[in-house]
Amino acid sequence: MKGLAIDYSILLPAILPVAGLVLVLVLDLVNPRLRQVPYAVAALAALGSAVATVPGLALGGGSTRETFCLTGRTGQATGGATAAGVDGLPQVCLWQADALGSTLQLAAAVSALVCIALAWPRTRRRRPTDSTREPVEAVLLLAALAGTIVVAASRDVGTWLVALELATLPVIALVALSGRRSAVAGATQLLVTSLVSFALLVLGVALWFAATGSPFLTPDAALSSGGAFSAASGAPTSVVFPSVSGGVVALATVLVVAGVGFKLSLVPFHAWTPTAYAGSSVPVATFLATVSKIAALAALLVVLRAVAALGTPALVSIALLASLSMTLGNLMALRQDDVVRLLAWSTVAQAGWVVLPLVSISALGVGASATYLLTYVIATLVAFAVVAVTLRDRPGEGRSIAAYEGLWQRSPWRAGALALALTSLAGLPPGIIGLVGKITALRPVVAEGWVWLAVVAAVNAVVGVAVYLRWLRAVITAPDVVAGAAGSEGPGPAPVAVARRRPVMVAGLVLASAILVVVSVQPDLLLRLLG
Amino acid sequence: MSWIVRMIIVLPALAALVGLLTRRRRGLAAAVAVSVSAYVAVLGLIQWVAPSRTADIESIGSLPLGDLSVPLHLLSDRVSGLVAFVVALVVLGIQVFTAWYLRDDPRYGQFAATVSLFAAGMLLLVQSGDLVLMLVGWEVMGWCSWLLIGHDSERAAARRAAYKAFIVTRVADIAMVVGIVALSVRARSTDLMAVLTAGGDGTLLTIGLVGIVIGVAGKSGLVPFHDWLPDAMEGPTPASALIHAATMVAAGTYVIARLFSLYAGHDGARTLLAVLTAVTMVYAALLALVQTDLKRMLAYSTLSQIAIMLSALAAAPAELGPGAGIAHLVGHAFFKALLFLGAGWLSVLAGATAVAALRGRLRPTGALRWSMGIGLAALAGVPPLIGFFTKDTVIDAALEGATGGGGFRAWLVVVALFVTVVLTAAYCTRAWLLLDTPVAATGRLPDVEPAVVAEEDVAVVTTTDSADDAEVERVHAHGHAPITLPAALVVSVLAALTVVGTLFLASLRGGVHVGLLSALLSVLLVAGAAYAVWSLSDRGRLDVADRIPSRVREPAVRGFGVDTAYVGFGRAVTAVARLVVALDRDVVDAYPRATAVVARAAGRAGERSHRAVPSLSLLSLLVGVVVVAVLGVAAWR
Structure with missing residues (x-):
């Protein structure tokens, strides 16, 4: 393509999952009887992708690793002043990975790696009668990962939209793949919601293009949305609608927030969350709770960072969504006895915390939001990994809180990991990182003077403690004497029997727990990563 | 140094x-x-x-x-x-x-x-x-x-x-x-x-x-x-x-x-001290007279003697300083240590501390008899012993305070001191007569039933008293271990100190300060009281306390039910605490509990509205979009 410079080394985080995807398909074509090889390929691809993001982490001070740059005069659709490409003006690149984007990409890749470890199939070879699930799962996981990584770095509306869909649609298939009735119900709800949301997103993007005349999601494009608007960018203006295009940009932003809010499961776009989580297998639910959320926030941040150049002080709608999500999520989580459902509702509540700092559309708010997302993702990964391991131990009953009674006595390491994850989510010591995340998230809110929102957040932090301690209490208390007697009557050989077949799963749990422990001991590691 | x-x-x-x-x-x-x-x-x-x-x-x-x-x-x-x-x-x-x-x-x-x-x-x-x-x-x-x-x-x-x-x-x-x-x-x-x-x-x-x-x-x-x-x-x-x-x-x-120099300049605090000490010394001496247990008698005598020390500080004139009180502290330390260790020794020999069981047990024990005699004499205030000097120093200081403008406070102390001198001499004589008169002379065997204690109610001290249980058990546990030389020596040395300890006080300002008249008066009082007890008890054959009607004596031995008053006070405090707890639980805690109830109810309502139906979620989505869009555009600045 004329005038388009491509640096493939920078694209590696996205290329590797796609390459892995193709490789899995080819392998499946060659030998359809493989079960673990597709997963191994997928794990390697995710690992490679994670490693490839590392050079981007050290970038500081606004420098980016860019490619797909429009160096020459391209003329056609880009039109306008922004992409003029005149010497001296900043060039526009379709792929910009700065420290924040690279960190999100790394988090997505590592989360995907853990999900793959949790979904690791049991036997090497499958019986001929089995359906070909494993390669399909691997392909879908890798596709969604690729979409997530691309969306974090994309800067033009086309890539952004396609990558976001690439991150979403495979997950719907993953949910439906098990074929159970509950899975289909969850997938249906997810599909319906995502379609409408996609429509909203496209509408928002179209409005953006109409207002700015630019297909780029960059600050320059936002500033070009009208003379009056760019003039007012430095100082707050008293004029509400300096121009029609200003209002259109506002509407576009709000619609994008609403569209992405579905993926973040913000109230009122959350209704699919518990159904889909409960219907899908635990690794897929983990994927939904982590990688999908990273994709959503990455997409949202791309738009909001562009809008931030306008000097817009705050967004009431985000405040509304955040407070609603927290409150409803916590209240509902308080009543769940199924741990996956509890985690689903906890996701809703935590999504409120994630977007909470974004009421201040500024670098501070964006950084705080990403920080909180990472703390949430790490802790949730550990919690889900523990659930997955426990579910393998006791397939029938591992999803109720009651099944975790006495876990501390049975397997102290797993219980310790779960306790750390839950306290991190609750924001209590020893989960220091959760506390740090909550404080970081509240800082922009307080700085902007949103007192009522801070109060709502504080109340929800308290309710959240109750949510997680309800589960934690079961973990650390010994089971009743009666239950213990019943258990001793029939000592269960079953856990021992399956225990020998899950080293990879445990490795995933160990990886996630290790990350959680490290950032809990050294929270500034995470804070420094995001500048 | x-x-x-x-x-x-x-x-x-x-x-x-x-x-x-x-x-x-x-x-x-x-x-x-x-x-x-x-x-x-x-x-x-x-x-x-x-x-x-x-x-x-x-x-x-x-x-x-x-x-x-x-x-x-x-x-x-x-x-x-x-x-x-x-x-x-x-x-x-x-x-x-x-x-x-x-x-x-x-x-x-x-x-x-x-x-x-x-x-x-x-x-x-x-x-x-x-x-x-x-x-x-x-x-x-x-x-x-x-x-x-x-x-x-x-x-x-x-x-x-x-x-x-x-x-x-x-x-x-x-x-x-x-x-x-x-x-x-x-x-x-x-x-x-x-x-x-x-x-x-x-x-x-x-x-x-x-x-x-x-x-x-x-x-x-x-x-x-x-x-x-x-x-x-x-x-x-x-x-x-x-x-x-x-x-x-x-x-x-x-x-x-x-803190004497502060007290000397503050009449109110000193009057309080004077009233407390005057009441205590007379009351405790009276109770000491009727006790049936040697150790409890000594305990009441301690109360009385401590009150004497403090009364010196309450009544002495400022220029005299706290010397009289300190002097009595030193003297009391010697003879009371002597009496308690002697009582301990005696109880090991006799296997009990109840006076009834100890009757006449002192007679056959050489050094112990002498030591106890010296101790009791010092407690009573017999002249050459340290108790006489320190007690009369206190009396003299109080008299000086009274004549030097101490007023009501000092006179109260003086009167109480003289009454106490009589009572102290009386109970010391009684104790000596009981311990020293041979059992044969009393004409009847000592009571043997005392050691029984009402198991169900340890709070009440009975006439037969429970303090000697420990001694009884101890003696029964290891038999009569003969006293070692060092321990016997300790008792003897304390007896010697009781005799010559006055020399210790020579260096203390105002330590020994005996007025001739008051000393003469107190010696006469001691002698009179001793004689009265001696004759009333028929030369030691009777317990003088038995002459007191048991209607008065029983409650006196129990300390007139002060213990019950303490228990009542404790119950009252506990009742108030219960009230506070109840208020805290039912009134203050109601608000936090209410939030929990509200949260639960809200959760239930939310659960009812989430029925996993796609149409419902679509509806909420659309409503949300409209609200968010309107809010977002309207509040955009």
């Missing part, structure tokens, strides 16, 4: 620690306890003989408390040297005696270590030149008294007595702490010199002095708080000797003596 002062405090504390670590090895524990207390006694002797008069010996450095200066200095002068030496001497005697007395007690090690710690507390109080250090020593003694009284912790009565002592003195300590805080705030310092020389705020001074009087009343057993002391006889006899002779109960006298 200052290192001696520090060592006197630190060594017993270290001995307590070492003793606790070596408690399983009896011999070692005893060696540590005895040798350290001997060394401390030598150090005390040096401090007394060659006192360094200094008020700013550093202890652990001052506390950084901002505006309030807390230097934590130690103070060494003639008074502290004398009292420290006497305390160390008595503790040494008790440690030696204990090594024999508790020879077969499995928890001897703990007991000896506690005695060491107790001594450290008392010596800290004596040497302190700072109100905070004084309070620390005061509280250490309070805690140790709990340990010592409850030493026989398998017996419910001992546990109860220990808790009673601890709680009663703690209640009084509330006032003590308030008083110390008030004095410190007034002087902006806790240093004793600063407190004594500070001027200004009269209200704070009143609060401080009255508070300290109440605190002292608790530990020294003045009237409303007196009932814990007789019950404390549940502890082993050496513990009683320690608590009564030179330490805990006498500590109050020392504290008030240290």
Whole structure:
């Protein structure tokens, strides 16, 4: 393509999952009887992708690793002043990975790696009668990962939209793949919601293009949305609608927030969350709770960072969504006895915390939001990994809180990991990182003077403690004497029997727990990563 | 010189620690306890003989408390040297005696270590030149008294007595702490010199002095708080000797003596002290007269004698100083330690402490008979003994106060003192006659039924008394272990000190100060009372207390139900606490609980509205979009 410079080394985080995807398909074509090889390929691809993001982490001070740059005069659709490409003006690149984007990409890749470890199939070879699930799962996981990584770095509306869909649609298939009735119900709800949301997103993007005349999601494009608007960018203006295009940009932003809010499961776009989580297998639910959320926030941040150049002080709608999500999520989580459902509702509540700092559309708010997302993702990964391991131990009953009674006595390491994850989510010591995340998230809110929102957040932090301690209490208390007697009557050989077949799963749990422990001991590691 | 002062405090504390670590090895524990207390006694002797008069010996450095200066200095002068030496001497005697007395007690090690710690507390109080250090020593003694009284912790009565002592003195300590805080705030310092020389705020001074009087009343057993002391006889006899002779109960006298110049200028606090001491000395002496148990009789006599010491401080004129009170403290330390250790020895021989069981048991015991005789005579105030001199010094000081414008306060003390002299002589004579008259002369055998205690109600002390249970058990447990030479020597030395101890007081200003007339009068009173008891008891054949109608005597032996009043007070406090708890639970906590209920109800409502139907979620999505869009555009700035 004329005038388009491509640096493939920078694209590696996205290329590797796609390459892995193709490789899995080819392998499946060659030998359809493989079960673990597709997963191994997928794990390697995710690992490679994670490693490839590392050079981007050290970038500081606004420098980016860019490619797909429009160096020459391209003329056609880009039109306008922004992409003029005149010497001296900043060039526009379709792929910009700065420290924040690279960190999100790394988090997505590592989360995907853990999900793959949790979904690791049991036997090497499958019986001929089995359906070909494993390669399909691997392909879908890798596709969604690729979409997530691309969306974090994309800067033009086309890539952004396609990558976001690439991150979403495979997950719907993953949910439906098990074929159970509950899975289909969850997938249906997810599909319906995502379609409408996609429509909203496209509408928002179209409005953006109409207002700015630019297909780029960059600050320059936002500033070009009208003379009056760019003039007012430095100082707050008293004029509400300096121009029609200003209002259109506002509407576009709000619609994008609403569209992405579905993926973040913000109230009122959350209704699919518990159904889909409960219907899908635990690794897929983990994927939904982590990688999908990273994709959503990455997409949202791309738009909001562009809008931030306008000097817009705050967004009431985000405040509304955040407070609603927290409150409803916590209240509902308080009543769940199924741990996956509890985690689903906890996701809703935590999504409120994630977007909470974004009421201040500024670098501070964006950084705080990403920080909180990472703390949430790490802790949730550990919690889900523990659930997955426990579910393998006791397939029938591992999803109720009651099944975790006495876990501390049975397997102290797993219980310790779960306790750390839950306290991190609750924001209590020893989960220091959760506390740090909550404080970081509240800082922009307080700085902007949103007192009522801070109060709502504080109340929800308290309710959240109750949510997680309800589960934690079961973990650390010994089971009743009666239950213990019943258990001793029939000592269960079953856990021992399956225990020998899950080293990879445990490795995933160990990886996630290790990350959680490290950032809990050294929270500034995470804070420094995001500048 | 200052290192001696520090060592006197630190060594017993270290001995307590070492003793606790070596408690399983009896011999070692005893060696540590005895040798350290001997060394401390030598150090005390040096401090007394060659006192360094200094008020700013550093202890652990001052506390950084901002505006309030807390230097934590130690103070060494003639008074502290004398009292420290006497305390160390008595503790040494008790440690030696204990090594024999508790020879077969499995928890001897703990007991000896506690005695060491107790001594450290008392010596800290004596040497302190700072109100905070004084309070620390005061509280250490309070805690140790709990340990010592409850030493026989398998017996419910001992546990109860220990808790009673601890709680009663703690209640009084509330006032003590308030008083110390008030004095410190007034002087902006806790240093004793600063407190004594500070001027200004009269209200704070009143609060401080009255508070300290109440605190002292608790530990020294003045009237409303007196009932814990007789019950404390549940502890082993050496513990009683320690608590009564030179330490805990006498500590109050020392504290008030240290603050004497403040009290001398404050009539209100001194009048309170005078009334409390006058009532206590007469009341306790009356009760001592009717007791059926030797140890309880001694306990009541302690109450009476402590009140005498404090009355000297309440009535003496300012220019005379606190010497009379300190002198009686020293004298009382000697003869009361002698009496308690002698009583312990006697109880081992007789297997009981009830007077009925002890009748005539003193007669065949050579040295012990002499020692007890000297002790009782000193307590009664027979002339050449130390008790006579110190008591008459107090009387003389009070008389001087009365004639020198002391008014009602001093006259009250003088009258109470003379009444007490009569009563003391009477109960001493009674005790001597009962212990010394051969059983054959009484014409009937002593009562043997006493040792039965009402199991269901340990709270009530019966006429037959329960304090001797421990002794009975101890004796039955190991038989009559013959007394060792050191222990017998201790009793004899204490007897000798009771005779010649007056020489100790020569160096104390105002220590011995006997007026001829008052001395003559008190000697006559003692002789008259003794004769009256002797003749009333038919030369010792009868118990003079038996002449009192049992309608009066029974409640008197029980202390007129003061214990019940204490229990009632405790119940009242508990009832108030229950009320507060109920208010907290049902009123204050209702709000937090309400939030939980609301949260749960809201969760239930939310659950009902989430039915996993795609259309519903679509509806909410659309509504949300419209709301968000309108809000977003309208509020866009």
